[in-house]
Amino acid sequence: MAGRHACIVGGGMCKWGVREASYIDMVQEAAKECLGDIPGLKPTSIDGLLFASTFVGRRSAQANTAPVVAERLGLKPTSICARVDVLCAGGSTGILLAKGLVESAMSDVVMVVGCEKLYTPERWQVQYDEIAAIDHDWDGPQGIGPPPLWFAMIAKEHMKHYGTKREQLGLVSVINYDYGYDNPKGHFQRKLTMGDVLNATEVAAPLGLYDCCPLTDGSAAVIIASEEKARELSDRPLVYILGGAQASVHSVSANWPGEHLGDWPHLRLAAKKAYENAKISADKVDVAQVHDCFSISEIVEVEELGFCKKGEGGPFVESGQTKIGGTTPTNTDGGLLSCGHPFGATGVRQAIEILRQLQGRAVRQVNKAAIGLTHNLSGSNVEHTIVIYGREPRK
Amino acid sequence: MAATGIPFLEGRYSPTLDMWPIEAKEFNRIYEFYENLREGKFTTTKCKKCGRVAYPPRVICPECYSDELEWIELPKKGKVAVAVEKWAGVPICYEPPLIDAWIDLGEDSPVRHVLSRMVNCPPETLKEGDEVQLVVFDVPAHPIELRKETKMAERVFFAFEPVKK
Secondary structure, eight states, X not given: XXXXXXXXXXXXXXXXXXXXXXXXXXXXXXXXXXXXXXXTOOGGGOOEEEEEOSSTTTSSSOOSOHHHHHHHTTXXXXXXXXEEOOGGGHHHHHHHHHHHHHHTTSOSEEEEEEEEOOOOSSTHHHHHGGGGGSOXXXXXXXXXXXXXXXXXXXXXXXXXXXXXXXXXXXXXXXXXXXXXXXXXXXSOOOOOOHHHHHTSOEEETTEEGGGBOOOOBEEEEEXXXXXXXXXXXXXXXXXXXXXXEXXXXXXXXXXXXXXXXXXXXXXXXXXXXXXXXXXXXXXXXXXXXXXXXXXXXXXXXXXXXXXXXXTOHHHHHHTTTTSTTSSSOBOTTOHHHHHOOOHHHHHHHHHHHHHHHHTXXXXXXXXXXXXXXXXXXXXXXXXXXXXXXXXXXXX | OOOTTOGGGTTOOOGGXXXXXXXXXXXXXXXXXXXXXHTTOOEEEEETTTOOEESSOOSSOTTTOOOOEEEEEOOSEEEEEEEEEEOSSOOXXXXXXXXXXXXXOOTTOSXXXXXXXXXXXXXXXXXXXXXEEEEEEEEEEEEEEOSSOEEEEEEEEEEEEEOOO
C-alpha cells in the first residue's frame, strides 16, 4: 500500500550467555526489556507476533511455539501469530515479514522476538544437533554441521585467491571484542590482543577459538509498527525499514554458486536486490551489523556488500575502516563474535543496535548515522538476508 | 540402546536424532542412489527431457519439472581443492580430527565439486591437488515396522579417501 511505512520503534534483549533459564523464560526477559524501551505500549496493543527460532522444538520438546510465546507474553495477536525458522536469519526474516504485514495494513504493531536455548542438559547435543541445520541427508554425514570446517575452507580459499593474511582475520576478532566490551547484554565483556587470537586453541586451521562465535543462549525482541503508530508510541526519532532482500540459490554444498569458496555471488545478489529495494547504494551505509559468525565471514561480507572492492576485505579491516571513524563502522555492539549467536535472536539483536545508532543513543555511537544495514548468512552459507534502515522514509 | 531419562524409548528408533538418511525404499523415492552406492557407483539423476543433471538426485527435474529422469554415474575420483582438519568441538559421532575436503571432480563432470569427509586419511597429510576416491561403508541399520513384523533396514553411506601413491 503506497505511502504506508514500517518503522522499528524499540527493542531489548535478555542477558546472553550460558543461561540457567529455559527458552520461554528468556523470551519473557527480552519482551520485558523491549516494552521497557517503549513506555506506554501495553502487551495487548500488539496485534502480531513473529517468533524466530530454529532449535526450539528440537532442544526442547515444544513444537508449534508461537501460541505458547504469545500466551506467556500476554499477547493476543489478531493479525499474525507464527514461528519463523531460517536458522541464523530467523530474526531478520521476521523483521522483513513484519514490514510487509505493516505496509500492507494487515498489522499495525508486531513484535518480532527471536530466541534459542542451545545448551541442553547433556552437552553432546549442542554440537551434534547442528547436523540438522544444514542439508541433513547430504552434507550432514560429511561433518560440516558444526560450521568451523566449512569456514576454515573459505578462509584458506580467500587467503589463496586474494592474499588475505591470518592477522587480518585476527583483527576482526580484536575489533569486535573491543566493541562488545561495553555491551553488558552480550556473551563476553573482555578485550582481546592479537596474541590472544593467534595463540588460542586451534579449532580448524586457520581458525582458532576467537575466530569462531560462541554457542550462546539468548533472546531479543523488537517492535515493528506503522509510521502513524510509531509516532504515537515514541518521542524518539523515527527509524524506517527501507527495504531488504533474502537470496537462496542452493542448499547442498555441491551446488555452491561461486567460482571458489571465497567468492559469494549469492551475497552479491542479495546486496544488489536490497540496495535497489531500499533505493540506496553501499556507500550510503553509515553503520553495518554483518554476520561475523567467523572472523573470515566479516572479511568476505564487507567485500560482497560493496563496502570495499572484492578481495580487499583484509586490508579494509586492517586500515580501520570497520572502526568508528572509518568508512563503514561494523558490528559496533560486538557482533556475533563477542555477543554470541543464538540463531533466531541474532538478527533482532542487530536491529536493536541499528535502531540505537540511528536514534543517536548507541554506546559506541557513529556520528550522525542515518542509514544502517544488517546482514545474516544462514545454514552452511546457503542463504543471505539483508535489512536496511534509515532516518528518512524510502524515496 | 537405552534412552536415559526416557525409559519407554529403550530399544526404539527416533529419526530426529539420526545423523544418516532414511534410505529404505518404503521411505523415499531416490533409494536407487543408495542401491547404486552398494555396488560402488556414485550416481545422480539426469532429465530425459532437457538433459539437466541434478545433484543430489531428485524425483522431478529442477529445470523443466519433468519427472522422466534417468540415473547416471558421476566420477568416483577427484582432486583436493582445499582440505581442512577440525580437532576441537567435533560432534560425538566422529573421532577427532574430523578431516574434510572440497573435491574437484574435473571439468568433464556434470557436478564439478563435492564436499566430503575424508576417511583412511592420516592427519596433516592431505593437501591441495591430492587424488582422492569414493569409499562406501556400512552405517547403522534402523527398524521399520511392517504390518506384522519389524525388519531392519541396512544402510550404507559414502566418503572419500586418498588414492594410495
